[in-house]
Amino acid sequence: MAIIELRGVDYTIGDARILRNVSLKVEEGEVLVILGPSGSGKSTILRLMNGLLQPTRGQVFNGGRDISELSDDELKDVRRQTGFLFQSGALFDSLTVGANVGFGLRKVANRQQAGEIVADQLRLVGLAGTEEMMPAELSGGMRKRVALARALALSPRIMLYDEPTTGLDPKTSAGIIQLILKQQQRGVTSVVVTHELVYARQVADRVAVLLDGRVVAQGSPEHLLASPDPMVQQFLAGGWG
Amino acid sequence: MALERVGRQVVLLTQIVGHILGGGVDRGVTLTQMVNLGFNSIPIVLIVAGFAGMVFALHTTREFARFGATALAGQVLGIAMVRELSPVLTGIVMAARGGSAIAAEVGAMQVTEQVDAMRALAVDPVEYLVVPRFVSCTLMTPLLTIFANVLGLLGGCFVAACQVGVSGRAFLESVNYFLSVGDLVAGILKALIFGGIVALIGCSRGFMTEGGAAGVGESTTGSVVSAIITIFAVNYFLSTVIFHDSVVAW
Numbered sequence: 001m002a003i004i005e006l007r008g009v010d011y012t013i014g015d016a017r018i019l020r021n022v023s024l025k026v027e028e029g030e031v032l033v034i035l036g037p038s039g040s041g042k043s044t045i046l047r048l049m050n051g052l053l054q055p056t057r058g059q060v061f062n063g064g065r066d067i068s069e070l071s072d073d074e075l076k077d078v079r080r081q082t083g084f085l086f087q088s089g090a091l092f093d094s095l096t097v098g099a100n101v102g103f104g105l106r107k108v109a110n111r112q113q114a115g116e117i118v119a120d121q122l123r124l125v126g127l128a129g130t131e132e133m134m135p136a137e138l139s140g141g142m143r144k145r146v147a148l149a150r151a152l153a154l155s156p157r158i159m160l161y162d163e164p165t166t167g168l169d170p171k172t173s174a175g176i177i178q179l180i181l182k183q184q185q186r187g188v189t190s191v192v193v194t195h196e197l198v199y200a201r202q203v204a205d206r207v208a209v210l211l212d213g214r215v216v217a218q219g220s221p222e223h224l225l226a227s228p229d230p231m232v233q234q235f236l237a238g239g240w241g
Numbered sequence: 242m243a244l245e246r247v248g249r250q251v252v253l254l255t256q257i258v259g260h261i262l263g264g265g266v267d268r269g270v271t272l273t274q275m276v277n278l279g280f281n282s283i284p285i286v287l288i289v290a291g292f293a294g295m296v297f298a299l300h301t302t303r304e305f306a307r308f309g310a311t312a313l314a315g316q317v318l319g320i321a322m323v324r325e326l327s328p329v330l331t332g333i334v335m336a337a338r339g340g341s342a343i344a345a346e347v348g349a350m351q352v353t354e355q356v357d358a359m360r361a362l363a364v365d366p367v368e369y370l371v372v373p374r375f376v377s378c379t380l381m382t383p384l385l386t387i388f389a390n391v392l393g394l395l396g397g398c399f400v401a402a403c404q405v406g407v408s409g410r411a412f413l414e415s416v417n418y419f420l421s422v423g424d425l426v427a428g429i430l431k432a433l434i435f436g437g438i439v440a441l442i443g444c445s446r447g448f449m450t451e452g453g454a455a456g457v458g459e460s461t462t463g464s465v466v467s468a469i470i471t472i473f474a475v476n477y478f479l480s481t482v483i484f485h486d487s488v489v490a491w
Contacts, residue, residue: 052357076363083361090358092350104362150362 002061003028003158003189004049009058011044011213018044020213021058026158031180031190033200036210037235042193043087045210046160049191050082051075062158080104083151087163089143091135091150097122098131101150108154121149125179141172148179159183161192165199177202197236209235246467250445256367257375257441271373278339278374279381286334286385287392293326294318294393295400302397302405311407315415318397323420323428324484327389328382329476332435335382336468340443343374344464347447348457356448366448375440382436383429390428427483434479435472442468 004026011019018041026032036042047053048060051067060067062078070078091100098118105114122128125145135143144164151159161180165173173196180203184190194200200207201221208218209232217224217232224232260266302314347370350356359366394416402409446464450456 047357050361052360072365076365079361079363084358086354086358086361088354090354092355092358093353094346103359104364106364147358150358154362 001028001064002026003063004191005059005061006045006048006055007059007061009048009055009060011041011048011053012056018213019048019055022210022213022215024208024215024218026189026191027206028189029184029187030205031184031192031203033192033194033204033207034210035194035197035200035207035235037195040210041213042195042210043162046084046162046191046193049158049160050079050084052084080108080154081157083154083156083159085144085148085151085159085161085164087166089135089140089147091138091143091147093135095135096131097127097133097135097138097146100135100146101131101153103150104154117153118149121153122146124152124182125149126175141168141175144168144172144176145179148176152183156188158189158191161190161194163194164192165194165196173199211235246445246449249449250441253367253371253445253448254441257372260365260368260372261376265368266372266376267369270369271376274373274377275381278335278342278377279385282334282338282381282385283388285338286331286389289330289334290322290327290389290393291396293330294322294396297321297326297393298397298400299404302401302407306405306407311401311405312411312415314401314405314407315394315398315412316419319394319416319420320424322393322397323390323424325428325476325480327386327393328428328431328435329472331382331386331389331432332439332472332476333469335378335385335436335439336442336465336472339378340439340464340468341461343440343443344446344450345457345461347371347444348450348460351448351450352453352456371440371444374444375437378436378440379433380436382439383432386428386432390425430483431476431479434475438471438475439468442471 002025006022006024009019009022010017022045034042034045044053048055049062051070054068062082065078067075067078092103095103101121102114102118105117109117118131119128122130125148127142127145127149135146138146164176164180168176177199180190180192192200192203204221206219207221207224208215209224211231217227217229224236227233298314298318301317302311305311305314356366359369398409398412401407401412443464446460446467450460
C-alpha cells in the first residue's frame with residue numbers, strides 16, 4: 001500500500017514550472033531515493049509530501065489522505081508522523097541542542113518524558129551529552145545529526161531526507177547513511193532526495209530520476225542501471241556504479 | 242505589493258487574535274520577549290522622553306514667560322507629553338528597537354528554513370513566534386509610555402526651574418491641575434495600539450523575507466519605516482477621534 005502518493009502534480013512559481021505532471025508512489029517501509037541534479041525540483045517534492053507546499057495542480061496523499069483537504073489540526077497530525085531532515089539542518093539557532101531536539105515534543109510529552117526522548121535521540125545519533133550546547137558550537141556534521149535527532153524525536157512513520165549527505169565528509173556521510181538504514185530496519189518509510197549517486201545506491205529500495213521537473217524513470221537501482229533512456233544514462237554517467 | 246502586505250497583515254492579525262482568544266499564548270516565550278522588547282528598551286525610552294520634555298519646556302516656558310503666563314507651561318507640556326509625545330515617541334523607539342529586532346529575527350529564521358522546520362515539527366510559527374511578540378509589545382509599550390510621561394514631565398520641570406526660573410512646584414501643580422485621567426488613559430490606549438502595530442509589521446515583514454542576508458536587511462529597514470509611518474498616521478486619526486470634543490482650559 002502506498003503511504004505517500006503524488007498524482008499528476010504540477011508546481012509553479014510565477015512563470016517557472018518547477019514540477020511537471022509528477023506521479024510517484026512510496027510504499028510503506030521502503031526507501032525511495034529521488035535522484036536528480038540541483039534545481040530539478042527534488043526538494044519541492046519533499047515539501048509537497050508533508051504539506052509545506054501545496055501543488056498548483058494534482059493531488060498529494062500522505063497516509064491515504066489528500067493533504068490539500070486537511071484542516072490545520074489534521075495537517076499537524078500528518079507532520080508529526082512525517083519527519084523532515086532539512087538540507088541545512090535548519091536548527092533553531094537561539095535554542096540549545098536539547099531544546100532543538102525536544103521542540104516538537106512541547107505539546108505531546110511532559111518535561112521528564114521529553115528529556116528522556118531527547119537524551120535517547122542524541123545517543124542514537126552519537127551526540128550524547130550535548131544537550132546544553134548551542135548550534136553555533138557544532139560542526140556541519142553534528143548539526144545535521146542534531147537535526148536528524150530532532151526529526152526522529154516524534155517517532156515518525158515516514159522520514160523525508162533532503163540531501164542528507166551534501167557538504168559532509170565521507171566518514172560523517174557514512175554515519176548518516178547508517179542512521180537512515182537503521183530507520184529502515186525499524187520499518188520507517190523513507191524518501192531520500194540526493195544528487196550523490198554513491199550514497200543513493202547504498203540505501204535505495206527504489207529510485208526515481210527527476211530531470212527538469214519530470215520523473216523520467218523509476219524502479220530498482222538495477223533496473224535504472226539498465227535503462228535504455230539516454231537522459232537517464234547521461235545523468236547516471238556522472239558516477240553511478 | 243503594498244496591498245499584498247496589508248492583506249497579509251490583516252490575515253496575520255486574525256490568526257493572532259484567534260490564538261489569543263483560544264488561550265494559545267506561550268507564557269515562557271512571552272516573558273522572555275517582554276524582557277527583550279520592553280524591559281531592555283527602558284533606558285532608551287527614558288532618555289528620549291526626558292530630552293523631549295526638556296526641549297519642549299525650553300521653548301514653551303520662555304514664550305509663556307514673555308507674556309507672564311508661566312503658570313500655563315506645565316499644562317501645555319503635560320497635555321503634549323501625555324496625549325501625544327510619550328505614546329508616539331515610545332512607539333518610535335519600539336519600532337526602531339523592537340520592530341527591527343523582530344523583523345530581523347523572524348526574517349533570518351525564514352531564510353534559513355527555521356520557520357519551515359517549525360511547521361514540519363507540527364508547531365505553528367504564528368503561535369510560537371508571533372503571538373508572544375505581539376502580546377509583549379502591546380503590554381510593554383503602554384508601560385514604557387507611563388515611564389516616558391514621568392521622565393518627560395520631570396525633564397520639562399527641570400528646565401523650567403533651572404533655565405527659565407519657573408517654580409518647579411508651580412510647574413507640577415499646573416500639570417496636575419489641567420491633566421485629566423482621560424488624557425492618561427487615551428495616551429496609554431494609543432501606546433497599546435502602537436505596540437500591536439510594531440509587532441504585527443515586524444512579524445509580517447519577517448515572514449515575507451526572501452533572498453538571504455540582503456533580504457533580512459530590507460525587511461528590517463522596511464519594518465521600521467512602515468511602523469513609524471503607520472504610527473504617525475494612526476496617531477492622527479486616533480487623536481481626531483479621542484480628542485475631537487476636548488477643550489483645553491486656558
